[in-house]
Amino acid sequence: MSATILDGKAFAAKIRGEIADHVERLAADHGIKPGLAVVLVGEDPASQVYVRSKGKQTNEVGMASFEHRLDVATPEADLLDLVEQLNEDPEVHGILVQLPLPDHMNADAVINAIDPGKDVDGFHISNVGRLGTGQKSMVPCTPLGCLMMLRDHHGSLSGLDAVVVGRSNIVGKPMAQLLLGDSCTVTIAHSRTKDLPGVARRADIVVAAVGRPGMVTAEWIKPGATVIDVGINRVDAGGGKTRLVGDVDYQSAVEVAGAITPVPGGVGPMTIACLLANTLTACCRANGLPEPEGLTA
Ligand code: NAP
Numbered sequence: 001m002s003a004t005i006l007d008g009k010a011f012a013a014k015i016r017g018e019i020a021d022h023v024e025r026l027a028a029d030h031g032i033k034p035g036l037a038v039v040l041v042g043e044d045p046a047s048q049v050y051v052r053s054k055g056k057q058t059n060e061v062g063m064a065s066f067e068h069r070l071d072v073a074t075p076e077a078d079l080l081d082l083v084e085q086l087n088e089d090p091e092v093h094g095i096l097v098q099l100p101l102p103d104h105m106n107a108d109a110v111i112n113a114i115d116p117g118k119d120v121d122g123f124h125i126s127n128v129g130r131l132g133t134g135q136k137s138m139v140p141c142t143p144l145g146c147l148m149m150l151r152d153h154h155g156s157l158s159g160l161d162a163v164v165v166g167r168s169n170i171v172g173k174p175m176a177q178l179l180l181g182d183s184c185t186v187t188i189a190h191s192r193t194k195d196l197p198g199v200a201r202r203a204d205i206v207v208a209a210v211g212r213p214g215m216v217t218a219e220w221i222k223p224g225a226t227v228i229d230v231g232i233n234r235v236d237a238g239g240g241k242t243r244l245v246g247d248v249d250y251q252s253a254v255e256v257a258g259a260i261t262p263v264p265g266g267v268g269p270m271t272i273a274c275l276l277a278n279t280l281t282a283c284c285r286a287n288g289l290p291e292p293e294g295l296t297a
Pocket of ligand 1: 142165166167168169170171172189190191192196209210211212230231232233267268271
């Protein structure tokens with residue numbers, strides 16, 4: 001049996017279409033244009049690619065995109081001043097400070113300086129606390145994208161056993177909170193978990209967010225389970241070339257799983273779509289308007 005392929009590229013395109021329609025209605029009915037400000041400090045090549053892609057997709061759905069590129073040696077105080085300006089700017093509804101920041105900056109201090117209502121990455125301590133206590137919050141984009149794909153495939157997630165492999169603040173922990181919020185029975189596994197293959201094999205849903213190429217093999221998967229592969233790993237493809245692979249050994253897993261996300265083309269495209277969704281949600285909240293349906297947790 002071969003698994004259903006959960007096509008994140010197509011799903012993300014559908015979500016961007018819904019967002020574009022909503023943005024058009026906001027302009028027509030209220031004269032409002034959602035705006036997303038992205039701040040990049042330094043010249044990390046991967047971050048530059050992400051920021052370019054975010055700016056392009058923001059414009060494509062009809063939102064305003066504001067890019068701020070700062071020199072790698074910028075003092076932290078200057079970055080905090082910029083964040084404060086963006087907090088006050090009524091045209092900016094979402095603020096994203098691209099991580100990682102240079103070593104001389106305290107990322108927690110910078111993230112916690114963002115107005116929580118504009119924190120479209122969902123990393124502000126107040127949003128983390130709100131998510132953990134089941135209150136309305138801004139939800140981190142990558143786990144939100146995973147949740148949307150799971151809801152789309154399963155309908156209700158209630159009562160399902162979910163294992164999240166990885167406990168990072170940006171993926172593993174918020175993913176577990178979201179699954180708990182949808183009434184899954186959740187296990188968070190990590191590098192010290194005993195018998196990880198056995199733990200994963202109990203699950204109806206396995207989310208792999210580890211950063212180790214092909215770690216989750218067919219033997220880890222209960223037949224028919226849904227496998228969400230968050231990993232993005234660049235590996236040697238021979239001839240001086242590289243290719244992207246996930247944390248799941250796709251070739252073997254696809255034969256056992258009931259549904260699986262590919263890499264590339266699975267979770268990756270959903271992340272930016274959810275960033276745009278969060279910006280739209282933030283804009284609606286800031287203006288006291290109803291939030292778009294199906295785009296938040
Ligand atoms: P991270 O901060 O490095 O966290 C990795 C987690 O995996 C840690 O909790 C670690 O456990 C756990 N881990 C490491 N080795 C393990 C092992 N052998 N067995 C079990 N657990 C192990 O990574 P992250 O930021 O969450 O990212 C994870 C992956 O997702 C990366 O490949 C990243 O590139 C990708 N990612 C993709 C997107 C996207 O848009 N698709 C977004 C973000 C991240 P300990 O806590 O015990 O060390």
